[in-house]
Amino acid sequence: MEETLWNSIRRLEPLQPEMVSVTYGAGGSTRERTHATVTRILRETSLTPAAHQTCVANSRGEVDDILRQYWDEGVRHIVALRGDMPTVGQAYQPHPDGYSNAAELVAGAKKIGDFDISVAAYPEHHPESGSAQADIDNLKRKIDAGANRAITQYFFDVDHYFRFMDKALAAGISVPIVPGILPVTNFATVKKFSQASGIDVPAWLENLFEGLEDRPECRQQVAATVAAEQCLRLYQSGVRHFHIYTLNRAELTLALCHILGIRPHGETDEHSKLAS
Template identity: 80%
Template structure:
């Protein structure tokens, strides 16, 4: 046996790392149908015992899901022990309309907002601010600060926002959002951990010192994930594509692979000092539960009897 082989045997297993003091948050999207609503609330109830820092609810392009987002956030606040965060965008709404939404959230007891520029309703349409609205996310953050003392999260892009001319310009934009009053940034999902750490170096060099929470998206459907990644500027490594080859019609194996890949990503981030993670759940609980279990995040109380794993 060579010295290198002996060293490999002595090297601790990746999952032997005992992760401590990890904090998680989860993201959901508002349901469009009754069946989707049942799936969403089943997932919320299954993930609730993990006691995340907060759970966010997304907003459709052009505010198309405004009412459903509000209804979901309000129900989470009233019927669960979770802390909801409402997504809010600048698109297709005047300042007055956005401010009214914020005041309503504040009156209901919602204290967390995810402030985003947003995308236009038509795919591929260039962003154009509402003539009487907030110009961009930094402007929106400043407006939110005038309404109430919200806890504000904004978006960050380790691989650059598709509309930005460069990563430097993108980081300048992030700094404007933080300077306007944002408490943290949550990243677009990524698959290459090194990309996140290189981005973090650039962020720190720019004088941004708020938490940059990595967004983690477990891959449930590789073809769909690849297509979505092309639209949002996320690179898909060849090794990831290779792992999912031949699994199109084998969903159970896909879920196992997805859980291990995402858990490894989180452990590597943890080894680099990262202890906060934001999971894009896609309204499905099983993968997020499996990943959190591997990370040592276990339910604080029993999941409701009679609920089987998905």
């Protein structure tokens, strides 16, 4: 998997995204691999890494030490998240001496350095949230604590994003809310995760992938086309930045960017370029 990751990084690097986020392992060697990946991207590539940081399983002091180390090594972008418990389905329980939520984490990170901080947003609301309005209120707390932007959970029906934006603007949230786009590599896996996370999987999407389990090339073409149509509809409504969930795989992201007119740096048709 590490070889796959670095192969993907090298293949996507010429597209020059504004940043590349690295997800976080909350414990032991997993956390150390995350840190090593972030610093290696910073040292060995032209990309700007954004290190995920969660509140899970660490005291405030431990989290602050991690953030100080990132700052000292030149990492300036952080994705601040509450995080989920290591056991699937386990109710969230903050560390007794830790940050209780992402808003507190944002505020703590800003005290350590002037990080460029992204936080999570949920167009179809977080599965543990009491309501869509509670999600908006929580997002506002994170923004008020100092976050520079939000990145959404992936969605397939773009109307969910538009309705969420209406609510966010009504609440006075003015920072960019970047839509998360997930090109579907494995429909069965995505459907299972989506059901557990409260994400709508439209019938039309299931119909498109029906019968493609053993036809990977056709499945990739369908996946890239679906993601491109999402981006184009969002673009037509004024969206100019997208966060693509690559899942450490380059091919679908390369295909999606090609459809959208995004080419390796220096080869882009400026008339068709979408901000990556």
